[in-house]
Amino acid sequence: MKYVYLFSEGTGKMRELLGGKGANLAEMTNLGLPVPQGFTVSTEACTRYYEDGESINAEITAQIEEYLKKLEGITGKKFGDAANPLLVSVRSGSRASMPGMMDTILNLGLNDEVTEGLATLTNNPRFAYDSHRRFIQMFSDVVMELPKSRFEVIIDEMKKEKGVRLDVELDADDMKALVQRFKAFYKEQKGASFPEDPRAQLIEAVKAVFRSWNNPRAVTYRRMNDISSSWGTAVNVQSMVFGNMGEDSGTGVAFTRNPATGERKLYGEFLMNAQGEDVVAGIRTPQGIDRLASVMPEVYGQFTKIADTLEKHYRDMQDMEFTIEKGKLYMLQTRSGKRTAAAALKIAVDLVSEGMRTKEEAVLMVEPKQLDALLHPQFEPAALNAAQALTSGLPASPGAACGAICFTAEEAKALSKSGPVLLVRQETSPEDIEGMAAAQGILTARGGMTSHAAVVARGMGTCCVAGCSEISVSEAGKTLTCNGKVLKQGDFMSIDGSTGKVYVGKLPTIEAQISGDFDVFMGWADELRTLKIRTNADTPADAAKAVEFGAEGIGLCRTEHMFFEADRIMPFREMIASETTEQRKKALEKIEDMQRADFEGIFAAMDGLPVTIRFLDPPLHEFLPQDEDGMKELAGAMGFTLERMRSIVNSLHEINPMLGNRGVRLAVMYPEIAEMQTRAVINGAINAQRKGVKVLPEIMIPLVCEAKELKLVKDIVVSTAEAVMAAEGVKIDYLVGTMIEVPRAALTADEIAKEAEFFSFGTNDLTQMAYALSRDDAGPVLETYFAAKIFESDPTARFDRAGTGKLVKMAVELGRAARPDIKLGVCGEHGGDPSSIEFFHGVGLAYVSCSPFRVPIARLAAAQAAVKSKE
C-alpha cells in the first residue's frame, strides 16, 4: 500500500488522498510553478494510524524514510547533515479546509549541530540560532503541548536582562543562549531532553498532525460543517525556503480578488526579512502587496503572472502564500480563498460574466448558510476576534445581538422601550411570545435546535442561542450564573446565534445588507432548482415577509401559534379546559372569528400561492396555566372554582406530552374543533376570494398514525366545507392531506395515501420518534454523544439519512404507489437545512418549507442539489 507521494506524483484531483493543500502543491508543481519540493503522507495513513490504535506502523515509517531520501535527491541537501542540511516544514491538510487543526511547524531538521552548520553555510549565525529557537518553540507547542507563551516569558526575561524592547534587537549570541534556555525549560517541564534526532522530530510531527484531526476544536468544526470524521488528514512535508535571510528575502499572503468585497484586484500583504509567523504575530506591520512592485519589480511581475495563472487554472479566487529567498520567488501554497458572503456573491456573479464559470458552477460557489450573514446582523469581525466567549450553546437562530439581559417576558417588553434587550430563560413557553418579539436576542439554558425558543426565534428572524447548559438562570433572583460569573438584570451580554457563542458586555454589530448581486445570483438558483420552496408562517406579516424572501407558498401554518398572544390565549385555554361540548363550542366560537380573519389575511398575502394550514396540534401542557394566578384567571373566565380548575389541569397532565393527546387525536375526541377550523378556513377563503384574491387552501391533519383516523377527520372537513360553500353559494378548490410525522404513518403510507391528497413530512417529530429522543430533553444526551463521537451532527438540525431517511423513502414509495399524483413536501425544521434539502431533492419531493429567513438558503440549497444530481 502506497502511503506517501512526491508533489510531482500527485494532481489537483487527488484531494481525498492528499488533502487540499497536498493536491494543490502537486498541481502547482505540475503547472511548472516554483514550488519548494516535498512529499505528502496521505489521508489513508491517517486512517491507518487510528485503526492501529493511534500509532504509525513500520510500513508507513519506512515509506516516509524512502521519500525523505528522494527529497534529498531532488534538493541536493541531506536531512540532519550539518554540512548541507535539508530543513522541512510540516503541515496538516485535509480534504476540506479546516481551521482548528494543527499549526505549521517550520525549520524541522534543526538541532545544535545542524544549526552550527547552517550558521556557517549562510554565514548568518543570528538567522541560524533564531531559526533554531523558533523551531523549538513551535515543536514544543504543537507536538508536545507545551504552550508557546511559556517560552515567550523566557524571551521577555532575556530582553529585560539585555535592556532591549524588540526581538530584532537580540543578537546572535542572545539567540544562541535562548536556544539553551529553551531546551533547559523543555527538559524541566517534560522530564526528557528535547529530541535532537531530526528523524524522530519528523515522525513525532507527523503523529501530532494525525492527533490534531481529533482535537476538540476540529471535532466541533467538523460537526458544524458536515465534515465526516472518517476522512482523516494528510501531512505535507516540504523543503524549507527562508524569507528571513536578509533584505532580499521576504514572505507574504495574497488573494487574487478582495475576499471582503469580491473586487477583482490583487489583495494581500508582505513582510521583508521575515518568516510566515511574523506576519501573523503582528509585531511588524506588513506592507500592501502593491508595494512589492516598487520593492522587487521583477518578483512582483512574476507573482502577478502566477496569480493570474492560478486563478484561471482553478477558475476561482485564490488565496496564496509565497516566500522570497534571496530574490527568488517560491509558491508555498494556493487554495480557493475564504470570502465574506458579499464577496462570494460578487465573485460568483463576476466569474460568470467573465466567462470563467457557468451559472451551474457559480451557484455551487456560495455556501447556502453564508447567506445568513446577508440577512441578519453580525458582530464586527475585529471585535469578535478580540472577544473571549463566556460560554456557548446551540446556534439556534442566526444573527448577532447585544442587549440588557432580563429574565421574564414582561421585563423584556418593559425594558425594550428604553433600549435593546436579551431575553434569558430556562426555556421559553408560548406565554413568552411577546417578550421574545420585543427582544433583540433570546438565550435559553435548556432545549435543542427544535425547542420552542429555537423554532419561534427562527420564525421571527430573531437571533437565538439555545440549550446553553453551562448557564444557570434564577428567575426569582433575577440573575444568571455561568462559570463563576454572576450577571444581573440590566447587565449587557452579546450572543451569536450563528456560532452559539455567548459574551459578556457589548459587542458592536453590523446591520444585514443585501447587495445587488444577490438578486442576480438567486435568480440563477431559482432557474436551476426543481424543488419548490415554501415557508412556515402563522400570521399575515410572516407570510408577507416570506414572499419577499421568495417563498412560493406556505408549507406550514400552525394554527395554535395564532394563540400565543396574550389577548388570544384565554379563549384557547377555555377550549382546552372545557368539560362539556357546549363549553367547548362557546370557546371555539370566539376562536373561530380570530382564525377566519387570520386566514383571510394570510390568503391575501399569498395571493395565488398555496397555503397549507395545519389543524390544531397544541401539546396541551404548553397551553394550560401551571401557576396559581393563571388558574385563577382561567377559572374566573369559565365560571369554575379554583379547585375545579386545578382538578381539570391535573387531569390533563401528561407524563410524556409529546406522546400524548394532541394533533389529530384532539379532532377525533372533539370533532367540533375540526368543524370550527374548517369553517374558519373556508369562510376565510371565501372572503378573500370575494376581494379578488386567488386562494389555494390545503388543510393538513397532523400526527396521523392510522388511515382510519385521517378518514374520520377528513369526512368531517369535507362535509363541513361543503355545507359552508353551499350556504355561501361559492366554490373553493381545496385539498385535504396529512403530515407524515409518526413512524407508523410512514410504515402504512399506502393506506394513508388513499385518504390524503398530499403528504407533508414533519421531520421534527419523525426524528424524535425514530430516535426516541425528545427535542426538549435532548440537550445532555447530544452533548455526551458529540463528545463520544457517536453523533457527528445533531439529527434535529441535519436530517438523518441512514435511519429516519428510510422512513421517508418508504413513505414516498408507498404513497406514490397508492396515489401516483400525491403531492409531497417537508415542513419540519430540516426544510431549511442545505444537507437535508439535498436528501429531500434526491427522494423526489415537490417542495420543502422553512422559516421565512431561511427561504433564500433553501432556494440556493435546492439549486445546488439539482446541479449536483445532474452531475
Added chain:
Amino acid sequence: MKYVYLFSEGTGKMRELLGGKGANLAEMTNLGLPVPQGFTVSTEACTRYYEDGESINAEITAQIEEYLKKLEGITGKKFGDAANPLLVSVRSGSRASMPGMMDTILNLGLNDEVTEGLATLTNNPRFAYDSHRRFIQMFSDVVMELPKSRFEVIIDEMKKEKGVRLDVELDADDMKALVQRFKAFYKEQKGASFPEDPRAQLIEAVKAVFRSWNNPRAVTYRRMNDISSSWGTAVNVQSMVFGNMGEDSGTGVAFTRNPATGERKLYGEFLMNAQGEDVVAGIRTPQGIDRLASVMPEVYGQFTKIADTLEKHYRDMQDMEFTIEKGKLYMLQTRSGKRTAAAALKIAVDLVSEGMRTKEEAVLMVEPKQLDALLHPQFEPAALNAAQALTSGLPASPGAACGAICFTAEEAKALSKSGPVLLVRQETSPEDIEGMAAAQGILTARGGMTSHAAVVARGMGTCCVAGCSEISVSEAGKTLTCNGKVLKQGDFMSIDGSTGKVYVGKLPTIEAQISGDFDVFMGWADELRTLKIRTNADTPADAAKAVEFGAEGIGLCRTEHMFFEADRIMPFREMIASETTEQRKKALEKIEDMQRADFEGIFAAMDGLPVTIRFLDPPLHEFLPQDEDGMKELAGAMGFTLERMRSIVNSLHEINPMLGNRGVRLAVMYPEIAEMQTRAVINGAINAQRKGVKVLPEIMIPLVCEAKELKLVKDIVVSTAEAVMAAEGVKIDYLVGTMIEVPRAALTADEIAKEAEFFSFGTNDLTQMAYALSRDDAGPVLETYFAAKIFESDPTARFDRAGTGKLVKMAVELGRAARPDIKLGVCGEHGGDPSSIEFFHGVGLAYVSCSPFRVPIARLAAAQAAVKSKE
C-alpha cells in the same frame, strides 16, 4: 351477486359467508337431521348494507322475497296467510360465536289476522295470542329499541287486575287483551302503529341484525377477542316449530359432554310446553336431560343418536338446541360448545385418546388465554353472573380479587396483615412495590396495558385492573368516587383482571387449580412448537416460578427492578443524584454487591438455561424522590443540603422522560455504571459456576438507536469482563446484544448487527414510538379510538402487524443479512399475547419472553402458531 342461501344450498365449510349458525344449519340439513328449513342472508349482504350507508338495497330485498317463496314451497305454508301461516324465527350468526349481538326474534309473521288463523288452525287460542304478544314484545325490544321490561309492566298490571300471580294463569282472552294493550303502548311510544305487514317485519328484523353487528357490546367483544369488524354477520330465517303447543311439546338445550368438567356424558336440560325464552327466563325450573328418557323415551333415543352423530361429525363437543313439537323432534342449532378451561383441556386430551383428533388438532382446541383461569383465582360464575359492575378498566393482569380497599402502599402493607386488600392508586410507581406485593389486587385510575402497575402486576401474577378512568381517587381523603358512589378505605371491592370489571362488595372467588390433563396437553404443545419460551424475571424467586411454568430461559431481567424495594432504593437514588464520578462510584459499590448476589441467585435458578440481563434502563423520574420528605432523606444520605438536592432533582426533570436520558444513554454518559454491572454479572456467574451451576449470561444493552453507541458500551463490557475473568482465572461464555426498541435501531439493524450477537425486540417501546403514543398517557386516546372504531385492538397489548410489524420484519432481514447466526427474540409485553406470538413465529424469531404467569399461554400459542403455519 347471490346474497341468500337455502339451508340445503350451504355446507359446514361456508362459515365466512353464512356465519357459524347458518353453516351448521346447512350441515345438519345435509346430514339428514330434522331441521326446520329456512334460508340465510349472507355476511356479504351485511357488508353491502354498511357500504350502502346502512340500508338494504333492492337486489337483496328481491332475493329475500324469492327465498321466502322457496321456503313456502318447502314448508307448504304461506307467509302472512291466515289460513296456513308460515312463521319464522330471525337470528344473527357471525363467523365466530359472538355474544352481544342481536337476540332471537321468534314467531315473526304474526299479526292480528294471522293470529286468528293460528288460533283456529291449532285449535289453541291461548297459544296463538300468547305467541302474538311474545312476538310484539321481542320485536319491539330487539328491532325498535323499546325494552321488553316496559311490556312486563303491562303484564304485571294485567295479573294484578286478574288477581293472579303467574303468566300461565292468564287465559286466552287475557292474552288477546294483552296484545291490544301492547300495540297501544307501542303506538304511544313510537308514534306509529306496530307493523302488521309480515314482509315489513322481516326486512326490519334483518336490518336490526345488521345494525346489531356494530352495537357497543359487540364492538367491545370483538376488540377483546380479535374479531375483525369487516367480517359482518349473517341472518338466519328459519320456519318456526313450537315447543309450547301442549304437553307433547317442549324445548331444550344440551351438550354432548359436560362443559364445566369435560366429562363424556350428555349434559343439558329441557322444559315441556315451552318456548326457548322460557328456559332462559327461569320462572319454571327445567329438568335434567336424563329425565327426557322417561318422559319421551323415543324422542330421547333419537336425540342421543343425533348428539352422537353430530359430535362424531364435528369431532368436538356440541352445544345443541332442540324443540319437540307435538312429539316430533327438531334440531334448531348445533355448535361447538363453550367450555371452561378445565373442560377444554379434558375434552382435547380425551378426543385424542378416543382417536377422534390428532395432537395437532387437539392443541388448537384450547384458547391460550383460557389457561389463565387455571393459573389464577376466578370469581364464582354464579356470583359473577348476578353481580352488577360499578365500572370497568383495562384487563391488565388476569385473575379475580376481593379485598378492603386502601390508597397507599403503606396502608396496603399494614392492612394486609388482618385480611385481603386491594390497592387503589391514581397510578403506581416503584415506591409502591411492597404494597403491590401485599395486595390481592391492584386497581389504577390511569395507565395502559403496559403501565407500571400492569407490568409489575403481571410479573407478580397479581390481578390488576388499570386505567379505570371513571374512578377518581383521593389519596388525601382516602376515598374513591365513581359514578356517584363514594367508597372509603376499608370498604370491600372486587376486581376481575381478566375482564377489567370492577364491583362493589365481596364476590366469592375460587382458587386456581391445575388438573392432570394440563401436563399431558402442554407436553403436546411443547412437542409441536418451534419457538422457545423465556420469561421476564428480575429475582431468583420469579425465575424459579417461571421454570415451574416451563420457561426455557430468562429473556429479560430488568436490573433496575431489583431496586424497587425500600431497603435498596436509597443507593440507587444516590447513584442517580450523584454530581461527580466519585459520588456515583461510591453509590455503585453498594449496588454492585446486591446485584452480584441477585445474579448469582438467578443463575442458580436457571441452571443450564440462558439468562438475558438488561443493563440499567430507569426512566429517571420514576426513581427520584418527588416529595419533600424523600428529598430530605436522600439529601441526608448524600450529605447534601435540601436546597442542593432540590436543584439536582430539578435539573434531572425531563419533559418527556420516555424520550429522555435513559437506557444506553446513561451508560454512555456514565461508563462506570456499565463497568459495575458487567463486574456484577461476570462475578455472579463465576460464583455460581464454582458451585457447579451451568451459566449462560447474555448482556443486553437497551434503547440503542445507533451502532456506534452500542459499540462504545460493548467495548466497555468486553474489557471489563476480560479483566474480571483474568483476575479470577475463570472463563465464562457470554453474549453481548441489544434491544431493538427504538425505530431507528430497526431501520439501521444491519449496522447494529455488526456489534450485536443478539437482538431482543422491545415491542413495548417500539410500539410507543411507532404510534407516538405513551403507555402512560394512552388511556383517553385509546378509549376515544375504540369508540370511533379507529383501533380494533390495543396495540400495546396486541402487536400491530401492519405498521410496527414492518419495523420488526425489516430488522430481522437486515440483522440476518449482516450476521446470519444472530439470535432473535422478543421481550416486550407482546411476548405473552397469542396473536402477537403467531406473528413472531411467522417472522422466524427464536424465542419470546413473557412474565412467568404467561409462560404456559405462550407455550400453547407458540404450538398453535407452529401447527397453523404447517397447514
